[in-house]
Amino acid sequence: MNDKLLQILADTLGVDVGTLNEETSMENTAAWDSVAHLNLVLSLEQSFGQRFSPDEFMQMQSVAAIRRALAAHGAP
Amino acid sequence: MTAAPSITQNLAPTPAAYLQAARRVQAGEVPNLRPLRVAVLSTVSAQLLQPFLIVEGARRGLQIAPWFAPFGQLEVTALAADGPLYAQNPEAIVILARLEELAPEFFERTGSLDAAVARLRDLLRSLRERTAAALFIVNFAQPERLTAGVGDAMLESSQAFAIEKANAALAVACRAVSGAFVFDYARVVAEHGLRGWHDARMFALARQPWSVAAQIATSGALARTLRAAFIAPAKCLVLDADNTLWGGVVGEEGLGGIALGDDYPGNVFKRFQKHLRTLKERGVLLALASKNEEADVLAVLDQHADSILHREDFALMRINWQEKSANLREIAAALNLGIDALVLFDDNPFEREEVRVALPEVRVLDVPADPLQYGAVLAESEAFDQLTISAEDQQRAGMYQQEQARAEASRAAASPEEFLAGLQMVATIGAVGADTLPRVAQLLAKTNQFNLTTRRHTAAQISEMIASGSVALWLRLADRFGDHGLVGVAIARPMDSEWTIDTFLLSCRVIGRSVETALLARLAELVKTKGGSELMGEYFPTAKNALVRDFYPQHAFMDCGGNRWRKSLSDALPSPSYIGVHFHE
Incomplete structure (x- = not known):
């Protein structure tokens, strides 16, 4: 399954990957602040070889939303 | 000159990878770093630089603790004597002011940048009146696009030229304030390339102008500048002779058989020798450690018409058949230097390894097989970086020569x-x-x-x-x-x-x-x-x-x-x- 995404999120936030799941979002995760969010999406871009629009940056605020954005880009 | 441990090596160029590494640096996992409190005053939101600055600092022997003032508040931050800037007690203050914010009208119709420079000059003075911290002014990069496009170069009001003039004025301002330096950001941008430097999305979303690659390049160059200010540079470059100063083995091929001259491949070595002479004129001591017959090497230095370096350019020579590390030890002792003040440049991987093992304090450069790259490797090693070069530096080699005469006496x-x-x-x-x-x-x-x-x-x-x-x-x-x-x-x-x-x-x-x-x-x-x-x-x-x-x-x-x-x-x-x-x- 898509552990790569959760691992990047864990590295960005500085938390153990075991604390993250499909429900994790900016809203329910203290460490996922606005600075972490930019770092997260920039890291995802590099690791998945994609480039997101500013609107997508604003939408990708949960693990579920990120998976939808990656899928829309045809990323694995 | 600490050997950079694996924590900061081979990182993916992503914030996630640098954030992970930065946390380990902050936790003290990289030993022997010099702690350094750095404050950044910026016209843009610069705190995304934090993990990159910490990691690039650790690669260069520094444990940087960065603090970012609220962006756009240069004077407010600098003038508040009891404000948060001075409460941090920074040892270095970086002023990162872009023309885009300092002089926005300049990008619509070009004009003078005198007011922007004057503002930064006043800021430097205000800071100096309140703190003894080292001050670094980030100079101005060229814009990604010139307002007058291809016509700019002909204009009396050329935008590109106005920026160069403003950078010269910033250097004058820094020279007038003790402990103030230019951080040559314009050069960093030029080396990396303007295309791909900015990320318009980041600026629109977060007032942060850079691509990730630009953040890494800026942080690396800033850490390099900070190291030059806070960590003593190496003092002596120890060189091998055969296949380093010239191509071939003089003991076998003779004075006329080595590659040193104006045609390929001799011109490659002649160019490297010129590079070494420039380094010497900047105050770096040159020494020679070579496994050779002394007379053969001296014949090249004294008699070869194309040898740029001569016997008197070397503060010390050890030409004999003993182990390289023994010669390096003697060189350090004779010049009254610590072993860690030596840098070895030797084309022979065996000799490099022998020194690495015997004398881990010596900075041993990874010399590439291609001599065309010798000069670049030496410059990029950052080993002899210095922010200011004094008259004493420029005379130093001569002084050590005199020291040898004194030793004879x-x-x-x-x-x-x-x-x-x-x-x-x-x-x-x-x-x-x-x-x-x-x-x-x-x-x-x-x-x-x-x-x-x-x-x-x-x-x-x-x-x-x-x-x-x-x-x-x-x-x-x-x-x-x-x-x-x-x-x-x-x-x-x-x-x-x-x-x-x-x-x-x-x-x-x-x-x-x-x-x-x-x-x-x-x-x-x-x-x-x-x-x-x-x-x-x-x-x-x-x-x-x-x-x-x-x-x-x-x-x-x-x-x-x-x-x-x-x-x-x-x-x-x-x-x-x-x-x-x-x-x-």
Whole structure:
């Protein structure tokens, strides 16, 4: 399954990957602040070889939303 | 020069990878880093640089603790004496002001940048009045697109030229403020390339102008500049001969058979030799360590018409068949340098490995197989980076040559005293002022061996001490073989009638001549005229300064315990008879 995404999120936030799941979002995760969010999406871009629009940056605020954005880009 | 541990190596170029590594650096997992508090004042939101700055710092021996002022508040932050900037007590302050924010109208119709430069000049002064921190001004990069496009270069009001002029004015402003430096951001952008530097999305979303690649490049270059300001550079480049200074093996192919000349492949080596000569003129000592017959190597240096480097360009040569590490040890000892002041450049991987294993403190460069890349590898090693280059630096190689002549003379004299008397030494001692401050600060920054307290005051801090009543003296030394330049510093600060020797140091090139006794005597004399009755000396042991452990007892100071000694100033301290002393008013 898509552990790569959760691992990047864990590295960005500085938390153990075991604390993250499909429900994790900016809203329910203290460490996922606005600075972490930019770092997260920039890291995802590099690791998945994609480039997101500013609107997508604003939408990708949960693990579920990120998976939808990656899928829309045809990323694995 | 710490070997960069794996934590900071081979990172993916992503914030996630750098954030992970930065946390480990902050947790202290990379040993032997020098902690450094850095404040960043910026017209853009710069805190995304944080993980990159921490990792790039750790790669260069620094544990950077960055603090970012709220963006766009340059003066508000700088002027608030009891505000958060000074509460951080930063050792370095970086002013990152872009023209896009400082002079937005410049990008619509070009004009003068004088007002933007004046604003930064005032900011520098405001900061200097409130802090002794080292100050770094980020200079201006060229815009990604010129307003007048292809026509700009012809315009009297050329945008590109206006930016170059403004950068020259920023350098002038920095030279006028002690401890202020330009961080050459324009150069970083040029090296990386303007295309792909900015990320318009990031600026729109977060007021942060850079692509990730630009953040990494900026942080790396800034860390490099900070290291040059806070960590002493290497001092001596030890070179191999065959296939390093010329192509081929002189012992086998002979003087006419080696590659050194104006055609390929000889021109590659000739160019590298020119590069080395430039390095030498900047103050880096060159030494030669080669497994060879001495006569063969000397024949090239003395007789080969295309050899740029000659025998006298080398502070020391060890041409013999012993192990490279043994020669390096001897070179360090003969030049009075720590082993870690040496950098080895040798084309032979076997020799490099032998030195790496035997002398891990030596910085061994990874020399590529292609000699065309020698110069670039040397420059990119950052080993000899220096932010300011003094007149002493430029004379240094000659001074070490004279030192060799002195060593010859020493063999001829019967006793050490007779030898010292024969040197006809003349010391000149004076009060530290604006003209001598840069060299004095440089000595404080890099003297390790003959240094009682190893306090690394900046130029600004020394000025502050003098302004508040401390006595700061410099010492120059000359002898019959030449001028050593400014080689000694003593600073004492008062506490009622008891004065403490805050700093007492001597450049390693004049150790062993009792010139320190003359400096101490003058310091005592001056303190007495200022009403001092006692002098307190301290010795702070480091890995390098065991040499001066007994300095105060040897000068008849009384032990107070805890590496502190005191001396009453009722009688004058003796000064060696064989050193002529002049006082510079």
